[in-house]
Amino acid sequence: MNLRENWRVVLLLVFVVGSGIMLLVPGAPPGTAGGSGPTNLQYGIQLDGGTQLQAPPVGITAEEVNVSADNEAALASNVSDALSVDPIDVRVSADSSTVEVFVGNVSQERLRSVLEAAGYQPSTVRDGVTQQTRQEIVDVVSDKLTQSALDSGSVSTIRSTSGQTFVSITAPDRDLGELQSLLDERGVVRVYAFYPADNGTYVRQQVLEQGDFARISPAENQQGQPVVPVTIRETVAEQYQQDMVEYGFGQQTVCNYDREEPQSSRGRCLLATLNGEVVFSGGVEQGLAELYASGEFAKSPTFQMQTRNMSEARELEISLRAGRLPAPLNFEESRSTQLEPALAQQFKLNSLVVGIMAVFAVSGMVYLRYRNPRVALPMIVTALSEVLILLGFVAAVQYPLNLSHIAGFIAVIGTGVDDLIIIADEILQQGEVATGRVFQNRFRKAFWVIGAAAATTILAMSPLTVLGLGDLSGFAIVTIVGVLVGVLVTRPAYGDILRNLVLRQEQREK
């Protein structure tokens, strides 16, 4: 056997071995740690369970508002006052010349007239938010997911053909309700001093807001106590320190905050709220109180927020760190899918069985047709190697497998074997394949048909890869890659294998 003559077979072997490595060696695909499961395959929610949610961000955007960087803040407060919306729901950007309002009930006309009253001439006011805001939503959501889950899932934006953009979130280990409430948390965090006034009633004074935090460290256990260490900005540290002393935190305080009846609380508390709800309450320990009193705190403005358990600490950390979604997501207009892991596992096993049975069916047909294991066996092996290469590809790009992809694999086995039949029939037609040249000639003829058929399949499938029809893009990509692998690698190799078998047999018979 001559290596140069059989380079197509060698190429197929290289692909098969490469795919095997991608599929089976832990950590082989770039960017993976390896470890979980026997293969490097990623499974989508249909095969692993979990939730997928696609929702558009709420908001309208005015474009080409020529606001200077200096006037950003003034215009923002002007707009929020005129529309009577919360200041955090208005974003003015001089860079992109846009004004966004992230509230559902403000009409495009209202925003336009408010801007015109302020002396600006927006070119268009449209539904939706800016690219920058969308990217921030994606970042914040993926932050929220990674910090709250073992299996982090994924976030991306998808654009429909009508121009609307959706944020698409896949969370493998939570149900829809949990996911929505995680996203709903807009994470407006404020810190209050809570103390009894002179007349004995408790008062609440804001001492910090979200923007005052310079750094939020990960939740950790310190001597068995879950804490979230935070650092506040130096610019506000002095004022914060003065406030704390003024409200009586210059000495150790004990906090016994009553969430139901705040007025029946005891002690002095520092409260952190998320969306107005108290998520943290605690006194000030001796050491920290001394720092406030002496004025040392402002030099290194770091303190720790203690919680009762680790999961509370993580939630607090997410609220403080990930901040809020720049714009809320519209769940009314969302598309969602949720599947219990148990049912998904069932699908995983069953679809594997379906795939194997389909391979048996194809093999049986091929054997009945040729009755010659020399022809049929390589055909089946070649078709299987095509599926292996595809699995390797899917593992290498870490594409999450769903049911539609398994259907795609079966379709690939179908088209693959079709083409091998064309090659075999062409080469084995009446008349001996006496020489390499005859073989080449016949192979080329067969290949014309295969190439033409492959081109039509690719053409037919290509719209699905770009049109946003959910799962079907995966099906189309698997089919197209499968057809390409087939035409470029496996089918030429099958031709070589067949030539070796046929020529050797004929030589023996002479």
Add this chain to the structure above:
Amino acid sequence: MVEFEVPEIDYDQYSNRQLAVVPLVVLLVAIAVLAGSWMLTGSPVALGIEFTGGSQLTVESSMSTAEIGSTFSPEPVSIQGVGGEPNQYVLTFEPGSGSVTSLVDQAEGAGMTVLGSGETPATFGQESQRIALIGLAIAFVGMSLLAFALFRTFVPSMAIVISAFSDIMIPLAVLSLLRVKLSLGTVAALLMLIGYSVDSDILLNNHILRRRGDFYESTYAAMRTGVSMTLTSIAAMTVMAVMASFFNITLMAQIGFVLVLGLSVDLMNTYMLNLSLLRWYKLDGVSQ
């Protein structure tokens, strides 16, 4: 042992007209079915939740279907048992039945175990309808252009286009008659069908037009290969359709079912319609 050999058909017995009339009549009937359904229901085929919008729950419960239905407000439009799992049901709700989270709450409140849920807003559904139509149209036009580019003559190229068209229309009509709801899976299968159906047509055209030799010899050579191909694919897809419906993997069952239908129709279209057009073109002197 079973012999699997493609029979040699004596095409000489039949005129072109006789050969072409069967597939054409079937195609016309299919179009009539689709048109009739369009007039009666406003859509040529019944549309699934992915195209109309709505919500779907998969639940496990020992209650009867009637009890399950009355648990919800509004009640589901359909309750389907899951094959092989006596206590599992798929419930479908119309768009506007409230958010899927509230439906899940209602189900759990009544003691059902929710195994899965899905929701498509009506706007999303209409968008998907549009995209699916665009996708099919692009694929079909692209395939037609490619056919013309490959053979560069009108009749043989047209033969490919007509039989691909018929391969799509006839399964669609069957789906319409059986009131099977069109889903993303069926759309994928229809697109696959364009690819599969053209294979055997190209093979036949190629053998007859681009090779020397007697018309009937070429035809038989092409048939031997083409029929084996299509039968192999039908075998794979039958297994997929049967096994997947047994396991209740709807998406794979639908893809399998549509492809089995389409590939069977393709046998008729390729070796009756396409062949008669080619024979007319080749032997009756249209090409001279």
